[in-house]
Amino acid sequence: MQLTIRLFAGLAEIIGTSSLDFHAHETPLTAGKLKELLAACYPDAAPQINVSLVAIDREYAPDDTIISAESEIALIPPVSGGEPAESSGESADGLYLLTDQPLSAEMMLDKVLDSNHGASLIFVGTTREMTGEERTTALHYEAYIPMALSKLEEIGSDVQERWNARCAIAHRIGLVGLKEASVIIAVSAPHRDTCYEASRYAIEKLKATVPVWKKDINETGEKWLGSDPKAKDYKPV
Incomplete structure (x- = not known):
């Protein structure tokens, strides 16, 4: 399954992009499993990924939430306040x-x-x-x-x-x-x-x-x- 994942703040800086194209072989794919896969692929960012939350269609998603290819996905670092995607x-x-x-x-x-x-x-x-x-x-x-x-x-x-x-x-x-x-x-x-x-x-x-x-x-x-x-x-x- 091909996904586009939005990244923000320090997480986007570590991975080097604010919009990550990612292919996941897991089916079904859950929010928690997506974080595991991303942490394995980007070990330098793993500490930040592990404490981030997944948002699916602009709502915070528990780890057992199923992700579909049509979902709008974002990885949300702990909020506290790069360049914004919109102005x-x-x-x-x-x-x-x-x-x-x-x-x-x-x-x-x-x-x-x-x-x-x-x-x-x-x-x-x-x-x-x-x-x-x-x-x-x-x-x-x-x-x-x-x-x-x-x-x-x-x-x-x-x-x-x-x-x-x-x-x-x-x-x-x-x-x-x-x-x-x-x-x-x-x-x-x-x-x-x-x-x-x-x-x-x-x-x-x-x-x-x-x-x-x-x-x-x-x-x-x-x-x-x-x-x-x-x-x-x-x-x-």
Whole structure:
């Protein structure tokens, strides 16, 4: 079975491509078996492959999920934020956006304001210079855009169902300089307590499930954050 597998972040750099053509003789082929085959074929990338997740048709797939030749397949390294395959993406309702252009907090807030809501919040995540003793000069973000938009929409649906709140999310891709916004989450709700809860839920869920990766650029070099499987904070999604 001939497959095309999308790769991202440090995994794409190690293997040397963001779109890997791979022939698998196994039938049926499961997501877990695909990872085993890839790790054997690319031993230098095996540590990263082993802790990555397989996405099939833009959904995370358990190891026993059967892969067909028609499936859209991606190997998802642990998310933490190369060159993106697409330069931007936006949901049909305009509430969820991935873009290489600067983000606007005012624009995002305007998307969620509601005459029946008495509270609104904007969360803005920005590039900080110092992390402990390490100095960052910029961050570079990459995303699996179609799947990322789908996951952002899921977050918005959760927020609506759990808190009767409106949510809009924008995330930068590409190069993001110091003090520039990398993510903006706007939430409105009938009351402030639920608004705070919904906003906190949205950013934590985004960090855990949305396939966005970031590369730290500093004075001594570059590194994908979360790309070292030996690091204590290196975890699958």
